[in-house]
Amino acid sequence: MSFRDYIKKLEKKRNLIRIKKPVSKNLEASAIINELKDKPVLFENIKESNFKVSANIFATKQLIADYFGVSVQELLEKMLYAIENPSEPKLVKNAPCQEVELPIDLDKLPILFHCEKDGGNYISSGVCIITDKEYGQNVDFHRCMQISKNKFSVRVVEGRHFDIFLKKNKDMPVAVCIGNSPNVLLAAATSVNLGQNELCIANSLEELNVVKAKTFDALIPADCEFVLEGIIRENERHTEGPFVDLTETYDIVRDEPVLEIKKITCRRDAIWQALLPGGLEHKILMGMPREPTIFKKVKDAGINCLDVSLTPGGCSWLHAVVKINKKEENDGKKTVYAAFEGHKSCKHVFVVDDDIDIYDPNCIEWALATRFQADSDLIILKNQKGSSLDPSADPKTSLTTKCGFDLTKPLLVKGKNFEKAEYPKTNLKYFLD
Ligand SMILES: Cc1cc2nc3c(=O)[nH]c(=O)nc-3n(C[C@H](O)[C@H](O)[C@H](O)COP(=O)(O)O)c2cc1C
Incomplete structure (x- = not known):
């Protein structure tokens, strides 16, 4: 499907915002694109040009998945x-x-x-x-x-x-x-x-x-x-x-x-x-191709890797969250090293168990809060070649300190349970109607 065919498809699904009013290519179009965040948009009337402009067409993984017809x-x-x-x-x-x-x-x-x-x-x-x-x-x-x-x-x-x-x-x-x-x-x-x-x-x-x-x-x-x-x-x-x-x-x-x-x-x-630049679409395009390369390296290290996400908060480049099905006590740490192999510019790797939603920052933070001890679960790698995009890395050499967070629960539980409790389910609609 071409770029324009997908724009037509989005319009049919009422997922496209058409802007008919004249918009300037100088600061005005970018302001609108930014405010719309991940909403696809078509500018019909650019003041300084006869051509239409479209943006945010692939600003989320869902839009890209819909394009390919997969989940x-x-x-x-x-x-x-x-x-x-x-x-x-x-x-x-x-x-x-x-x-x-x-x-x-x-x-x-x-x-x-x-x-x-x-x-x-x-x-x-x-x-x-x-x-x-x-x-x-x-x-x-x-x-x-x-x-x-x-x-x-x-x-x-x-x-x-x-x-x-x-x-x-x-x-x-x-x-x-x-x-x-x-x-x-x-x-x-x-x-x-x-x-x-x-x-x-x-x-x-x-x-x-x-x-x-x-x-x-x-x-x-x-x-x-x-x-x-x-x-x-x-x-x-x-x-x-x-x-x-x-x-x-x-x-x-x-x-x-x-x-x-x-x-x-x-x-x-x-x-x-x-x-x-720096918007969600830029981040998605940068990060998505690194997720499979991390996935492969973790699998090659003998770990049962379930999913990888380069989080938008980490600029879809510097932070990777890796979901694994932990079989051995050392799997979390092995995953950290393999993930850095799979994406050389990555700075922080977070390894989580299969019950963590890696697309929910609160859920990842919950794992950090309840399953992590810094003295034993943190890997610090100093003087590493990092990303040229990271403002905190050395500006000349891109040298940086990399960190791996093993947020997986131990296989052998000694004290309290690590599982999230299940609340009872209900039919809320029945009570609210
Ligand atoms: C939206 C976007 C913009 C990019 N802009 C640049 C750029 O201006 N200069 C650059 O060297 N790389 C840029 N990159 C990264 C290159 O595409 C990257 O170098 C490429 O993935 C690596 O290709 P290579 O292995 O053929 O060198 C950009 C990537 C994306 C997704």
């Missing part, structure tokens, strides 16, 4: 299957994303200015596709700050595959694809081995059509809404930032490579996909 609980296994069983997308000759060619004037596009201190207008939902003779195709996200009518400065985290490709190729063609469905979005957010095309993971999540890009030899999602093709140059630099990061704090200003746009194509009546 929220089934998402982790679906992701794991796709990562382990990538398959080739179908190549088509004519693609909706190339129906219309636009003049190269970025001011005409609804590229939002999100927050007051931002360095500029930003594309934040752009899936960037690059190629290399040796490694093939790479697909990932890079925020793009508009610096002129035809140029962006692009945030490239050091060491990422994009960075490796760029250092090797110096000048490199890029296709920035906007208006994607979650198979492409989630695949773009996975970290795979160098040389693995993430669009094959996308195809395994849901069948995907690809088409040849117009200006270079890359295969891009045929059904996306906009494609901005251009050349990124390692040696041409421009300031990028400040910009709000995943942690809802401001990222610093850096000199980043410049992307010059050479061609813009889109669908007829194309819909722009906005993504609020």
